Amino acid sequence: MMSVLETRELIIDVPGRVAGRALSLRIEPGQRWGILGPNGAGKTTLLHTLAGLRAPRSGQVLLDGEPLSQWRRRQVAQRLAVVFQERQDGFPATVLETALIGRHPFLPPWRMETAADLERARDALRQLDLSHLEPRLVSTLSGGERQRLALATALAQQPALWLADEPTNHLDLHHQVAVMRLLERQSQQGVGLCLCLHDLNLAARWCDRVLLLYPDGELCHGPADAMLIPEALEKLYRQRLMVTEINGTRLFLPE
Numbered sequence: 162m163m164s165v166l167e168t169r170e171l172i173i174d175v176p177g178r179v180a181g182r183a184l185s186l187r188i189e190p191g192q193r194w195g196i197l198g199p200n201g202a203g204k205t206t207l208l209h210t211l212a213g214l215r216a217p218r219s220g221q222v223l224l225d226g227e228p229l230s231q232w233r234r235r236q237v238a239q240r241l242a243v244v245f246q247e248r249q250d251g252f253p254a255t256v257l258e259t260a261l262i263g264r265h266p267f268l269p270p271w272r273m274e275t276a277a278d279l280e281r282a283r284d285a286l287r288q289l290d291l292s293h294l295e296p297r298l299v300s301t302l303s304g305g306e307r308q309r310l311a312l313a314t315a316l317a318q319q320p321a322l323w324l325a326d327e328p329t330n331h332l333d334l335h336h337q338v339a340v341m342r343l344l345e346r347q348s349q350q351g352v353g354l355c356l357c358l359h360d361l362n363l364a365a366r367w368c369d370r371v372l373l374l375y376p377d378g379e380l381c382h383g384p385a386d387a388m389l390i391p392e393a394l395e396k397l398y399r400q401r402l403m404v405t406e407i408n409g410t411r412l413f414l415p416e
């Protein structure tokens with residue numbers, strides 16, 4: 162299934178912020194969007210708004226042409242996976258049980274997961290290198306293992322779109338690369354991706370579209386190559402940058 166997430170004249174509701182520039186963009190199948198901006202710029206708020214978990218101050222978010230507010234939550238969850246930073250690990254669940262939550266939007270009411278659901282969840286855990294931890298309680302996982310489980314749960318959902326806040330947070334180098342490869346394969350299959358990123362070099366290697374969010378509500382977006390230029394990024398982060406290039410990929414370092 163392919164889906165398009167679109168904003169029309171969207172202004173996110175950042176508490177205490179006077180206004181901002183209205184955002185109109187479309188996340189098309191297969192596109193890889195990166196949202197960049199300094200702390201407090203509103204990246205997470207935007208992601209929550211795109212997921213329909215937070216009301217905008219004005220404007221609209223549309224999923225496949227219909228306002229998100231008119232969709233049932235279950236239908237949204239059949240298309241859209243979210244990976245956020247704060248996670249509620251309130252009740253004791255195993256790794257496998259947690260990955261299976263990704264299948265819940267697809268289960269008929271009061272029905273148990275099928276063998277096929279179980280296989281999807283297991284496959285997702287395999288792809289995130291978590292098979293050996295299937296019976297473990299989530300509360301005992303390390304930070305990186307927890308992050309990979311959140312990604313596995315989203316993968317088990319087989320979404321048409323991903324909204325992810327810092328998907329490589331807590332991950333070691335090997336798993337960072339593995340996760341970005343996995344997300345790249347997703348995009349090659351027509352899945353749309355929208356990620357908040359703090360790592361400019363990751364954004365430069367990985368994104369095809371970039372949205373820059375400024376703390377005062379200003380923003381701009383476009384093709385990654387046009388957005389990831391030192392002048393714009395230095396203004397964005399209020400930090401001087403050194404830029405070099407390796408194998409055709411731009412590399413940014415703080416000066």
Ligand SMILES: Nc1ncnc2c1ncn2[C@@H]1O[C@H](COP(=O)(O)OP(=O)(O)OP(=O)(O)O)[C@@H](O)[C@H]1O
Nearest residue numbers: 175176177198199200201202203204205206207357
């Ligand atoms: N419930 C709240 N009450 C008051 N202020 C809030 C609330 N939620 C968010 N904010 C403020 O809104 C602003 C945007 O927050 P948001 O988490 O979206 O930023 P961000 O760009 O994701 O930042 P970071 O890079 O630090 O994760 C911040 O200044 C934050 O303090």
